[in-house]
Amino acid sequence: MTTVFVRRFMADYARNPINLILLVVVPTVFVVVVAGSMADAAKLVGGVGGPAVETATAGWAAAFLAGIAMYFQTAATRDTDRRVVIAGLPANRLVAARLITGTLLAALASAAAVVALAVRTGVDHPGRAIVGTFMFALIYVAIGAVVGSIAGNPVNGTVIVMFVWIIDVFFGPAMGAADRVATRGLPTHFVTLWMVDLPSRHGGRLGDLGWALAWTVTAVAAAWVLAGARTRVKSPRSRLADPAGLRAQLAAAGRAAWRDARRNRVQWVLFVVVPVVFILAADAVTPNKPITLTLQEHGHSLTRAFAMPAVHGATMAPIAIASLAALVGLFVLLDSRDGDRRSVLAGLRPGTLFGARLGVLALMALAATVVSLATTALVFQPTRWFTYAAANLLLAFTYALVGALLGPLFGRVGGVFIAFLLPFLDLGITQSPMLHAEPTTFSRLLPGYGGSRVLLDGALTSTFDQAQPLLIGVAWLVTLGIAVALIYRHATMPSPTMVRAASADLTMSPPSQRPT
Structure with a gap:
């Protein structure tokens, strides 16, 4: 039964061709087009710049795609999922189907981002790049699911997801100082450090990879709990005009x-x-x-x-x-x-x-x-x-x-x-x-x-x-x-x-x- 729902959810996502186009467009923009500019900007504000930022852009692109996609998978289907649970489907199975769908979306987004990275610069450490990018995407699948469970209004929800992403990216260790204490609690702080091979020296016994895995597991667990609770939310009433x-x-x-x-x-x-x-x-x-x-x-x-x-x-x-x-x-x-x-x-x-x-x-x-x-x-x-x-x-x-x-x-x-x-x-x-x-020719358009x-x-x-x-x-x-x-x-x-x-x-x- 869970497999059937996963297939239906993925088919619903693929039904809109814009979603599939964006699997190419977003990684192309972040990894191929603006990675060099972001590396330059990172150097200006005190970050490491160079190849580390360019590698991290694959994770950023995958996280952006996965977080927004999972938000709408969760928020836009609240009433439908509640009716399905009322009809007899156990809530845990429905939550599992949603999160498995999110994991598949994370895998798609990660694959597109890593391919874009390979096309642009090549991949020096394939294992770190692939696993790190997938952890980026999986963490933001959880963030999208959590926000979708508590913020049904699409303006609120998308602003929250994108706000978390912006703070995470632009004040994280790739764009800023890696040893800044105030940013160690960002969702992908340790994932970024491990992915770009920039040891933090503040990971303790767990190390950067251990903390990255802990963030991923904790985020998915929180998403599971809140996604289950969302099936009990009542739908709002509408009003008519005269x-x-x-x-x-x-x-x-x-x-x-x-x-x-x-x-x-x-x-x-x-x-x-x-x-x-x-x-x-x-x-x-x-x-x-x-x-x-x-x-x-x-x-x-x-x-x-x-x-x-x-x-x-x-x-x-x-x-x-x-x-x-x-x-x-x-x-x-x-x-x-x-x-x-x-x-x-x-x-x-x-x-x-x-x-x-x-x-x-x-x-x-x-x-x-x-x-x-x-x-x-x-x-x-x-x-x-x-x-x-x-x-x-x-x-x-x-x-x-x-x-x-x-x-x-x-x-x-x-x-x-x-x-x-x-x-x-x-x-x-x-x-x-x-x-x-000075303004460029493209900027004038x-x-x-x-x-x-x-x-x-x-x-x-x-x-x-x-x-x-x-x-x-x-x-x-x-x-x-x-x-x-x-x-x-x-x-x-x-x-x-x-x-x-x-x-x-x-x-x-x-x-x-x-x-x-």
């Missing part, structure tokens, strides 16, 4: 959308915790070294030296803002699609619903921006606050629309991967002034180019000299807004089946209950 005039519809739709967003208290906590921890931790580990940038000031191109913490502090906020905004944009429109389609069938105007959703999305992007800027003010003071804040807000709205566009195109799992990869590649790698003193140039202009110069990048950023914003509006209108159009069913209900209702 049709009315245009002004009343807009007010009602706005109140409903805001009430839905406000009800998710964990989300608002994450909006505070993620930027605060990410920005302050990044500032704490940045060495006080000079870095040279080429900027525009008074219409002239100038090369100036800045302290690295100032440049790093200026660029951390937009990465946190864009990542949160993209995820919120993904789920605000994606999860409301079916309910909004029924509301349109009941008489609400699509434009009214879209305006309400867009207003709430803008408000949430604004909230992420305010928290991030307040945190940034603790560690960095831009030369011109207004320009710097406006650029962050432009990036927030841009990536909120990017996220909204990804949902209907790629679905939940694929959309989450891309909603994270785009800000990371765009703002964290391609637009980074720490890695590129990405949605973060305009906002990033305006942001650096406001952060580090005394005059505004980025009119063209500003226009490019606004053009991206308008184009994305039009595309999202068109896709949303198409997605909320009632299907012919729904229209026929509604007409049949109306025909069969008593004359006194029919609308006049």
Whole structure:
């Protein structure tokens, strides 16, 4: 019986071709495309850099794939699994099937990551690379299952998984100092040290491999316990909206959308915790070294030296803002699609619903921006606050629309991967002034180019000299807004089946209950 469920779960994962494509895309991005840039960044902030970081990228890619995939395997199936248990299947068998499925996903992700590593640099120690990458993936399968058991809302869950992954990767021993006491409790600290053959000398009698195995076993055990408990969670109740005039519809739709967003208290906590921890931790580990940038000031191109913490502090906020905004944009429109389609069938105007959703999305992007800027003010003071804040807000709205566009195109799992990869590649790698003193040809083609140039202009110069990048950023914003509006209108159009069913209900209702 367990084998049958495992086959069904794997078939469900493989049914979406985006999931299979991402098994190639994610390792290619992390291991082949940006491994060199991440190794350079590691050296800048005091890490080992070089081949150690490039090897670790295989584990990071596998962990990212496995963690997100297992989160949706757990969170999105809560009600279905509960009904299966009620129907008579022992909970332990169902949990075993889910975790075996997660192990198979971990193996797939690990195989793809190791192949990408072999293609890029070769594998000097195949045993360490293969086993280490699989332990990375297995730990994050457990993390995805744990988060999926306690955070059913996809915004909360994916933010938590990705937040753990970001802290684990960017403050772990490969990117930072291997002997930093504060990071020894990270999930893959000892796995990383053993995988890249960098002895910690603080592993005690167990050694790095022993602690890595202990982390893996403990994580899987915690996932087993919580995955079993999740079958007893009750499903939430839904509410319906009433049709009315245009002004009343807009007010009602706005109140409903805001009430839905406000009800998710964990989300608002994450909006505070993620930027605060990410920005302050990044500032704490940045060495006080000079870095040279080429900027525009008074219409002239100038090369100036800045302290690295100032440049790093200026660029951390937009990465946190864009990542949160993209995820919120993904789920605000994606999860409301079916309910909004029924509301349109009941008489609400699509434009009214879209305006309400867009207003709430803008408000949430604004909230992420305010928290991030307040945190940034603790560690960095831009030369011109207004320009710097406006650029962050432009990036927030841009990536909120990017996220909204990804949902209907790629679905939940694929959309989450891309909603994270785009800000990371765009703002964290391609637009980074720490890695590129001047914009590259590729950076000019990405949605973060305009906002990033305006942001650096406001952060580090005394005059505004980025009119063209500003226009490019606004053009991206308008184009994305039009595309999202068109896709949303198409997605909320009632299907012919729904229209026929509604007409049949109306025909069969008593004359006194029919609308006049």
